[in-house]
Amino acid sequence: MLEHVLLLTIWAISACGAPSPSGLGGRFHIDQVHNRNARRNGPVEYAFAHAKYHAPIPKGLSKTMAAIKKVNINAGNATGEVPSWPQELDIEYLSPIMVGEPAQMVWMNLDTGSSDTWMYASTTGEGHKGDQKFYAPEVSKTSTHVPNTSWWIEYGDGTYASGDVWKDTLSIGDVEIKNMTIQTALMASVAMVTDVNMSGLAGLCPNHPSTVMPSQPTLLEKLEPVLDEFVFAADLRYQDTGRFRFGHVPKSDYEGEIHWARMNKTSKFWQFDINSVHVGGTNILLQSTWSFIADTGTTLMLLPMDLTKMYYDQVPGAEYNEWYDSYTFPCNETKNLPSWDFQIAGLNGTVPGHYIAYTNVTEKLCYGGIQPWSAETYGFGILGDVFLKAVYAVFDVQNKTVGFANKKVRA
Structure with missing residues (x-):
């Protein structure tokens, strides 16, 4: 998926503490914590944006990306608050989310430009996942496989992920979403596998259907009956702690x-x-x-x-x-x-x-x-x-x- 994931080394963040749930029912926030050890790569981010929206990558940038890839291949040997650790300095933000019963923690990327909610799983094929935390539906008491249903995401640069579909409980803080559509990856391209932290992606796009066929409810559709107000806010910060807030927008968060x-x-x-x-x-x-x-x-x-x-x-x-x-x-x-x-x-x-x-x-x-x-x-x-x-x-x-x-x- 993310082009920059292929090219930049992502280090596990061991200095950050565990999430501490608190809050009121039907509203919650997810904190973001700045990773000061990561690196940026502007051309990679630019190429990723083209790939994400299936826009042709300009000729010069395409040649640059091919050269960078070659270098890397050769060198390649409701209620609660949850911290979120950004990768690659300010580039990617991951949030710990619980899935199943007993709860399994996965690290998800919140993306307002996508509607799919997918993650690596115990069923992901060898060579298609790395050391990410993954979801094991077979050990969850609340998981149900959805037969004759599949999904496929492909980006303009050729990176992809695909797999099958489960229903299970998704928990963010103390907010539970029952029978959430969980897209589990059976296959994923190398660009995704090399991201050692990201377990998957949680899409927050409003009108864009997910790639699940036949169609299944998206994360936003499942959040609607759970939240006090059908609203969420992004308070991202420059080299500092930021926040996603769901279900309520207090005036203390902003000015004017x-x-x-x-x-x-x-x-x-x-x-x-x-x-x-x-x-x-x-x-x-x-x-x-x-x-x-x-x-x-x-x-x-x-x-x-x-x-x-x-x-x-x-x-x-x-x-x-x-x-x-x-x-x-x-x-x-x-x-x-x-x-x-x-x-x-x-x-x-x-x-x-x-x-x-x-x-x-x-x-x-x-x-x-x-x-x-x-x-x-x-x-x-x-x-x-x-x-x-x-x-x-x-x-x-x-x-x-x-x-x-x-x-x-x-x-």
Whole structure:
């Protein structure tokens, strides 16, 4: 699944403590804890986003990815709170979730850009899983196999996972979801297997059906009768503890008011419009309507070319690098990067410049957290974690709206 999983070594996080349940029925939150030992790889994240949305990977980036793969192959020898450990620095967030009776803990990636809930299992074939914690349905007293049902996920870069389907109890903190659809992997590509921490993925996409055939209820559909309010929020943080909250959105989590944007009626994703964009420190302002999706499973901000170019035109020495098919800039400009200011449904918000300084690609060359995307072709741009760390994002499933509020951000 995740292209960056193939290329970057993921280390188990042993310093973090166990989750401590607390809270009220029908609402819970999942904390996120920053992994300071992990690494970033901008081109890998950019390629993964293309693969996830079945977009052709640009020629230069494709060659770069092939070279990186070759190097790695040759070197390859309701109620409760649960901590979540991000992998690869700020890139991937894992949450411990319990499955079955007696409870088995698995580490899941919460993804608002997907609807599948799948995990490695005892039935996963040899060579198709690594040392991840996995689900063993045969030892659960509450598991039931769903006959004549299967699933298959394939990404644009050729990575895949597939398998069969079970029903079992899924527990997050003290919240129990009975007869949850559990997609167990019988096969998975090498790119997934090399992620030594991730047990699977929990999809939170609203209108996109899962890949299970015949169709089965998704995680959001099963959460609806359990939650006090059919809503969840993502409070991601820059190099700091963040949080997913389900069932309730307290005012203490954010500043001011939540501004609500109506979801695109025909979209399968959390899609909404941005009304204006301004690059900090300049008088350049574009007023138009751009459509975006909020995706916790994508790292970068992927913008239409006009917005991307407008930003990097304000960064001395920044250029479009044909080797990566991406924008890079001199690392000595990192502390001077302008902010990316926006307006959504009347909310004026800011992504600080240092959030956009994503990572080094060489000693002197840095990779930007804003990159171009063919929004005209795909109908939307993608606002991933670089953007979401700067806002409080609320996903209202019941009312089909996405809300944004300001919050204190890390300087």
